[in-house]
Amino acid sequence: MNTGLNILLIDDEFDFVETTCKRLIRRGYSARTALTCAEGLTIIESGWPNIVVLDVMLPDRDGMDFLREIKGKWPSLPVILLTGHASMQAGLHGLDCGASDYCLKPIDLETLVEKMAIAHRESCQQGA
Amino acid sequence: MQDHSMSSLFDRLTSLFRSKPRLKPAELQAAFRSHYKEFRSLLTANNNALELMAEMEQVLSGGHSFGMAFIRGNCTALSVNVYKMIQHLNRLADGRYAELGQPFRDVTRQLEQVIANRPVTTEGIAILPMAEVDARMVDQVGEKMANLGEVRNRLGLRTPDGFVMTAVAAQNFMEANDLQVEIIRRLKGLDLDNLEDLYTVSAGIQALIANAPLPKELEGAILAHHQQLVTDTESELLVALRSSAIGEDSSNVSFAGQYRTQLNVSREFVCQAYKEIVAGKYKSQAIVYRQQRGFRHQDVHMCVGCLRMVDAAVSGVLYSRAPDDPRSRFVMIQAAPGLASHVVDGSAATEQFMVSRTAPYGILDFQSGAGQADGAVDSVPTLTSVQAAELAEVGVRLEEHFGTPQDVEWSIDQAGLLYILQSRPLGRPAVVESLLSGGHGSKEDGLPPPLLAGGVCASRGVGCGPVFTVRSSLDLLRFPKGAVLVVETPYPDWASLLDRASAVISETGQMAAHLATVAREFGIPAIFGMNQALTSLDNHSLVTVDATAGRVYGGRVESLLALAPPRPNLMVGSPVYKILVAAMEHITPLNLTDPASPFFRPDSCQTLHDLTRFCHEKAVVEMFKFGERYGFDDKAAKQLVVDAPSQWWVIDLDNGFRSDFDPESRYVDLGHIVSVPMLAIWQGMTAFPWAGPPPVSLRGFGSIIFQSTRNPGLDPGVRSAMAAKNYFLISKNFCNLSVRLGYHFALVEANLGEFLTENYVNFQFKGGAADENRRLLRIRLICDILTEFGFRVEQKADAMTARIEKKPGSFLLERLKILGYLIIHTRQIDMIMGDEGMIAQYRQKIMTDLQTFLEKPETPEMEE
Numbered sequence: 006m007n008t009g010l011n012i013l014l015i016d017d018e019f020d021f022v023e024t025t026c027k028r029l030i031r032r033g034y035s036a037r038t039a040l041t042c043a044e045g046l047t048i049i050e051s052g053w054p055n056i057v058v059l060d061v062m063l064p065d066r067d068g069m070d071f072l073r074e075i076k077g078k079w080p081s082l083p084v085i086l087l088t089g090h091a092s093m094q095a096g097l098h099g100l101d102c103g104a105s106d107y108c109l110k111p112i113d114l115e116t117l118v119e120k121m122a123i124a125h126r127e128s129c130q131q132g133a
Numbered sequence: 134m135q136d137h138s139m140s141s142l143f144d145r146l147t148s149l150f151r152s153k154p155r156l157k158p159a160e161l162q163a164a165f166r167s168h169y170k171e172f173r174s175l176l177t178a179n180n181n182a183l184e185l186m187a188e189m190e191q192v193l194s195g196g197h198s199f200g201m202a203f204i205r206g207n208c209t210a211l212s213v214n215v216y217k218m219i220q221h222l223n224r225l226a227d228g229r230y231a232e233l234g235q236p237f238r239d240v241t242r243q244l245e246q247v248i249a250n251r252p253v254t255t256e257g258i259a260i261l262p263m264a265e266v267d268a269r270m271v272d273q274v275g276e277k278m279a280n281l282g283e284v285r286n287r288l289g290l291r292t293p294d295g296f297v298m299t300a301v302a303a304q305n306f307m308e309a310n311d312l313q314v315e316i317i318r319r320l321k322g323l324d325l326d327n328l329e330d331l332y333t334v335s336a337g338i339q340a341l342i343a344n345a346p347l348p349k350e351l352e353g354a355i356l357a358h359h360q361q362l363v364t365d366t367e368s369e370l371l372v373a374l375r376s377s378a379i380g381e382d383s384s385n386v387s388f389a390g391q392y393r394t395q396l397n398v399s400r401e402f403v404c405q406a407y408k409e410i411v412a413g414k415y416k417s418q419a420i421v422y423r424q425q426r427g428f429r430h431q432d433v434h435m436c437v438g439c440l441r442m443v444d445a446a447v448s449g450v451l452y453s454r455a456p457d458d459p460r461s462r463f464v465m466i467q468a469a470p471g472l473a474s475h476v477v478d479g480s481a482a483t484e485q486f487m488v489s490r491t492a493p494y495g496i497l498d499f500q501s502g503a504g505q506a507d508g509a510v511d512s513v514p515t516l517t518s519v520q521a522a523e524l525a526e527v528g529v530r531l532e533e534h535f536g537t538p539q540d541v542e543w544s545i546d547q548a549g550l551l552y553i554l555q556s557r558p559l560g561r562p563a564v565v566e567s568l569l570s571g572g573h574g575s576k577e578d579g580l581p582p583p584l585l586a587g588g589v590c591a592s593r594g595v596g597c598g599p600v601f602t603v604r605s606s607l608d609l610l611r612f613p614k615g616a617v618l619v620v621e622t623p624y625p626d627w628a629s630l631l632d633r634a635s636a637v638i639s640e641t642g643q644m645a646a647h648l649a650t651v652a653r654e655f656g657i658p659a660i661f662g663m664n665q666a667l668t669s670l671d672n673h674s675l676v677t678v679d680a681t682a683g684r685v686y687g688g689r690v691e692s693l694l695a696l697a698p699p700r701p702n703l704m705v706g707s708p709v710y711k712i713l714v715a716a717m718e719h720i721t722p723l724n725l726t727d728p729a730s731p732f733f734r735p736d737s738c739q740t741l742h743d744l745t746r747f748c749h750e751k752a753v754v755e756m757f758k759f760g761e762r763y764g765f766d767d768k769a770a771k772q773l774v775v776d777a778p779s780q781w782w783v784i785d786l787d788n789g790f791r792s793d794f795d796p797e798s799r800y801v802d803l804g805h806i807v808s809v810p811m812l813a814i815w816q817g818m819t820a821f822p823w824a825g826p827p828p829v830s831l832r833g834f835g836s837i838i839f840q841s842t843r844n845p846g847l848d849p850g851v852r853s854a855m856a857a858k859n860y861f862l863i864s865k866n867f868c869n870l871s872v873r874l875g876y877h878f879a880l881v882e883a884n885l886g887e888f889l890t891e892n893y894v895n896f897q898f899k900g901g902a903a904d905e906n907r908r909l910l911r912i913r914l915i916c917d918i919l920t921e922f923g924f925r926v927e928q929k930a931d932a933m934t935a936r937i938e939k940k941p942g943s944f945l946l947e948r949l950k951i952l953g954y955l956i957i958h959t960r961q962i963d964m965i966m967g968d969e970g971m972i973a974q975y976r977q978k979i980m981t982d983l984q985t986f987l988e989k990p991e992t993p994e995m996e997e
Contacts, residue, residue, distance in 0.1 A: 019317075019320075019321040020317075020320045020321060020323060028610060031610065031611070032611075089432070091202070091205040091206045091208075091209040091210075092209060093208060093209045093212050093213075093241055093244065093245050093248075094245070096209050096210075096212065096213040096216075097212065097213065097216050097241070100213060100216055100217065100220070106213070106217075107209075107210075107213045108210075109206045109209065109210060113614055115613070115614055115889075116890070119888040119889060119890045120890065122887070122888060123177065123888055123890065123891070126887075127170070127174060
């Protein structure tokens with residue numbers, strides 16, 4: 006199955022991000038992981054991903070700040086924020102900064118997959 | 134949830150046809166498409182928001198325990214979705230709703246203040262005596278201990294004295310040794326599929342925790358509380374340490390049986406035993422369970438109860454109803470001399486008592502343990518009839534208090550005093566109660582022949598979902614949420630799937646298997662020992678599992694699934710509950726009910742529900758007004774042709790017509806329509822002829838509508854022929870139908886997208902018959918019918934809203950046919966609503982007709 010989604014997961018929770026990545030690959034998605042913003046940026050610059058799932062709290066940099074950079078340089082690349090700490094302020098701020106969605110852990114893989122597919126579809130239509 | 138006034142939509146519609154400047158059809162279509170994209174995104178956010186609100190209301194009304202994480206998470210997700218709706222509406226309307234920003238900021242600020250009020254009470258306390266614990270303290274002591282405290286302090290039953298080392302204690306312990314960092318390091322890179330690796334890491338972490346020293350303060354506090362349990366008379370105080378985990382699920386379903394209990398612990402080992410139980414959090418199955426569901430290990434807290442050991446003369450397990458027969462009129466008691474654990478782990482030959490559930494609680498049946506213990510001579514039963522009666526009475530009381538049959542561990546000490554050691558739900562009680570009261574099972578009328586029958590009921594209840602066979606751990610990872618788990622053997626390994634499964638069927642196994650216990654704890658219906666389940670059930674086929682009756686049916690059997698009244702809410706009055714109530718004041722009340730009102734405007738929005746309501750209404754209106762602004766000509770609304778021109782009009786938003794349709798045509802043939810939801814509604818509308826006299830053909834059906842709209846005398850509400858037009862606003866996957874049929878308004882809106890997240894059906898109905906009483910009776914009848922078919926229904930006076938979201942397309946198409954049918958066929962019935970007999974007769978006819986929609990396989994093809 007080729008789903009057409011190249012998913013980049015940026016999250017410093019290694020176990021979670023690795024498990025999720027593996028499960029996505031098993032379902033036929035292309036997925037890669039980055040544990041820091043710097044690593045993530047390198048992969049984005051390579052042009053590989055067409056969707057990014059970004060943790061808000063990362064060791065090397067503020068996730069929101071990184072989100073703004075991504076949306077500044079690659080406005081049509083959809084970014085979904087995924088965090089373990091629910092915050093209304095952060096959620097709304099994230100949308101203002103251009104995030105496609107703001108989701109909370111724990112999240113079902115099905116739900117995440119749907120949210121990614123929808124965000125991806127919307128970004129494609131924007132370009133059309 | 135919503136209460137559309139249909140009239141405003143019609144006012145908007147009439148205004149559509151006034152302006153005349155034109156846009157070419159192709160340009161119009163392109164512009165429409167980009168607007169439609171925003172519209173669709175708005176509908177998806179609306180769908181999410183309404184679902185979240187419903188979930189929060191449901192939690193308030195009973196059944197589940199919940200913590201602050203649930204409230205915080207849902208409020209955040211809700212405000213994010215409402216904010217998205219506002220953003221999409223503004224894009225749809227070129228920024229003309231910027232004023233929504235202010236009320237939104239006001240509501241979310243208030244909401245945030247409510248959530249910031251953390252519950253005070255016992256937070257920060259490391260140790261709580263059992264005398265102070267009840268069900269409201271789930272967030273501090275875990276579900277197991279909270280329930281035991283409830284038994285002791287609110288029911289007044291005897292439980293062992295003791296105390297709980299709370300979540301705070303566990304956190305203090307972990308933090309003092311900085312254990313979390315090291316644990317996370319060790320878990321990094323762990324391959325869950327490599328079992329050897331998993332066990333090694335798990336054992337290492339457990340040893341790490343068990344060998345770390347307790348903080349001096351905590352150790353001192355534990356020993357001080359322990360000292361208070363000591364009495365003068367006994368030589369040595371022995372305690373039991375029991376795990377009680379929290380934070381593993383938003384609904385706090387504990388991961389049953391996975392954690393440890395230690396019995397007969399003496400003072401010198403209390404602290405060590407405590408650490409070992411805390412370490413049990415990292416048992417391999419628990420690690421896998423959390424990791425798969427995205428729980429952070431550090432958010433799960435292991436609370437531990439320290440309870441005085443009962444010097445037991447006789448102990449056992451009590452089921453307030455027989456586990457394999459929820460209709461049982463007796464309490465089932467298993468008893469053996471000594472400790473309860475001997476009965477639980479099956480190491481003692483137990484006796485079984487069936488005791489009546491009503492006073493004087495007589496013993497109905499008795500089986501000695503002789504069947505197991507070879508050659509045992511008939512001896513005196515371990516329980517006297519007085520003791521059996523006391524136990525039965527307690528079992529019934531526990532069931533009544535918790536609102537669900539209970540699985541109770543008990544001991545009777547040397548002095549003859551009864552102690553409750555643990556009480557937890559036995560199965561899915563709601564179903565049981567309905568089955569009992571409804572007399573289902575004895576009659577079984579209306580049920581289709583089962584695909585399979587037999588086996589033993591391992592956990593009661595009814596579940597429905599697609600069959601998913603699991604044979605290996607690879608299947609385990611692919612298991613879809615809501616599927617029916619079908620296995621050959623009930624291995625404990627499958628336990629981690631249970632909160633995702635809607636039912637379990639195993640070819641082998643007994644009700645005492647570990648998987649059965651977990652199924653009961655999770656409330657998942659389960660049938661074990663069902664022969665040929667693997668060979669007779671096709672993977673992915675939809676089945677309904679009635680574990681209570683030991684039957685599996687093909688498809689979805691609503692009459693079985695509908696039997697689920699709510700459970701009582703034990704959270705009422707707790708600090709967390711109060712916070713949710715306060716938060717809901719800013720969320721659910723709906724102040725904007727009438728779009729025609731001058732107060733239907735941004736600055737009137739006081740709650741998140743108001744904001745969703747406003748955004749949704751305006752978005753639909755914008756899709757119409759779009760035409761007005763860009764020179765939408767009256768050709769955009771095509772008159773539907775079925776044999777002859779009908780009184781139905783169709784506006785295509787996006788790919789709702791076949792590509793060879795001529796956009797210049799004033800008419801559209803039914804064959805040119807490819808809108809999946811519209812075709813389903815139409816099928817429902819036309820499947821049965823209008824039954825009132827005289828019986829009419831499809832063409833005649835149109836003429837009846839035509840006549841009623843032509844004669845304003847029939848309906849004082851009709852202002853003009855134009856306003857009475859009935860519109861389908863469609864795309865390939867979307868349909869919004871506004872109907873005014875003589876005496877009532879109805880609105881059906883549905884989206885059947887590629888993803889469950891986008892799917893919904895929304896139905897609104899406002900009755901307009903002369904006599905209020907009959908009007909209400911009709912509304913109630915419609916509410917009843919829709920509830921039976923799985924809709925969430927709300928009724929206010931003579932207006933109702935029914936909604937279903939996030940269900941598969943095939944399920945929603947059936948519902949659309951039902952709505953199409955009801956729109957047409959409820960016209961006649963308000964006339965006869967005075968007559969009870971006629972109501973029953975019509976109800977019967979309607980239900981019979983509607984059943985055919987569920988069975989007919991011919992549904993329009995869904996878009997891939």
